[in-house]
Amino acid sequence: MRSHSHRRLGAGLACAALAAAAGCATPTTAAGGGGTASTSADIKIGIITEKSGPYASYAAEYLAGLNAGIDYATNGTGRINGHRIVLSVQDDADSPTTAVSEAKDLIGQGVTLIGGSVDSAIALQVAAVAAQNKVLFVAGPAATDKLDALNRYTFRSGRESxxxxxxxxxxxxxxxxxxxxxxxxxxxxxxxxxxxxxxxxxxxxxxxxxxxxxxxxxxxxxxxxxxxxxxxxxxxxxxxxxxxxxxxxxxxxxxxxxxxxxxxxxxxxxxxxxxxxxxxxxxxxxxYFAGAGGGNPIEAAMTASVQKAGGTVDLFTPDGFTAAQLFAHAVQADPTDVAKQIAALEGWSFQGVAGQYTVRAADHALLQPExxxxxxxxxxxxxxxxxxxxxxxxxxxxxxxxxxxxxxxx
Missing domain, CATH: 3.40.50.2300 (Response regulator)
Incomplete structure (x- = not known):
């Protein structure tokens, strides 16, 4: 992915957006390998994204949207069906090798839900690891068409080229x-x-x-x-x-x-x-751009949540929000059974930030407005x-x- 002719820029913007993402306290967030200890009732979601590197601003937008989406999907509780959502956010630093290592480490910890890739080359590598280990992977702003039909464990929360x-x-x-x-x-x-x-x-x-x-x-x-x-x-x-x-x-x-x-x-x-x-x-x-969704209730909820955290919505904020909707729907189907989570996502049509979204069952393309x-x-x-x-x-x-x-x- 790279995220596209439309991406990036601005160290100041990246820092501001990253601060907004970090400031949203709805889910528990574990930075790197440390952080809040999990219990058997927790659902740990591994986020591998570019907190440092040339696409850091995209990742910051994604993270701000992800936190807003979890807040929305859990009605502000940080829990789905009683399970606390715990984010473990890893920095791939725009390195496929680092991202693969982080994915394997998360899987070794028992994580079965992974998301976040900004860079298309990285998304393809992480998707391969997900398939090998039978865990659910939801790519972020990565736009490569090759994610469609790549394997049954891979989905996307953004658009494609x-x-x-x-x-x-x-x-x-x-x-x-x-x-x-x-x-x-x-x-x-x-x-x-x-x-x-x-x-x-x-x-x-x-x-x-x-x-x-x-x-x-x-x-x-x-x-x-x-x-x-x-x-x-x-x-x-x-x-x-x-x-x-x-x-x-x-x-x-x-x-x-x-x-x-x-x-x-x-x-x-x-x-x-x-x-x-x-x-x-x-x-x-x-x-996407601020207001593109016509102020529909979900876009309004995302915007209010991000602004409350001190940030502003931007190009890839919806990708994080949509990822949260997908993760939430998967967990609602079953907290641990990946096969049931995949079955729930395939063919799912839902209202999102930009309008109507549909996960096409045959190849997991995410049909959406532009x-x-x-x-x-x-x-x-x-x-x-x-x-x-x-x-x-x-x-x-x-x-x-x-x-x-x-x-x-x-």
């Missing part, structure tokens, strides 16, 4: 014979987006190519020149990282934003000033405004022809 791209396809217009260029990082998240654009928009008649940027790149000018040389009719930007402001500045300075139509994902609020001035040249697809948005404002103050909500069915990934696994296999 296909849904982002399909959302753009609902408002881009006729692409027959048009040249589309994907600008993305050379990462699991970036290559997934490039493949997704080729599959989704290519199916509409577009000729799709890519400009992939190494994660270590600091000078984006050579890549803007590659884009201009291709003379695209549409540029699809899929970006995730703390250098998004530098990227957009370079694209603007080099004339890319004036040379072609640009479609990108709406990132964290911290990035709004960077992309806002170019708003008239950009079509924003949005996984949004088209614009930015308005000036200086350092910009606000996302809803253009339209896109129905989950309109952006649903193609389902498998048959169920991806048997009820007894992985």
């Amino acid at each position: 296909y849904q982002d791209i399909a959302t753009a396809g609902t408002f881009v217009g006729d692409l027959t014979g048009k040249k589309v260029v994907v600008l993305a990082q050379n990462s699991e998240f970036g290559t997934a987006n490039a493949a997704g654009v080729k599959a989704v928009l290519g199916a509409k008649g577009a000729v799709v190519s890519s400009v992939l940027v190494p994660l270590s790149a600091t000078d984006f000018t050579p890549f803007t020149q590659q884009i201009l040389a291709k003379k695209p009719d549409l540029l699809f930007v899929a970006w995730a990282g703390a250098n998004a402001t530098q990227l957009w500045t370079t694209l603007n300075q080099q004339g890319v934003l004036s040379a072609t139509q640009v479609v990108t994902g709406l990132a964290n609020t911290a990035t709004y000033p960077a992309t806002g001035p170019a708003g008239s040249k950009i079509e924003f697809l949005a996984h 949004f088209q948005a614009t930015l308005s404002g000036s200086g350092t103050t910009w606000t996302a405004k809803l253009v339209k909500s896109v129905d989950p069915a309109a952006i649903a990934p193609p389902p498998p022809a048959t169920a991806a696994w048997s009820t007894s296999g992985s």
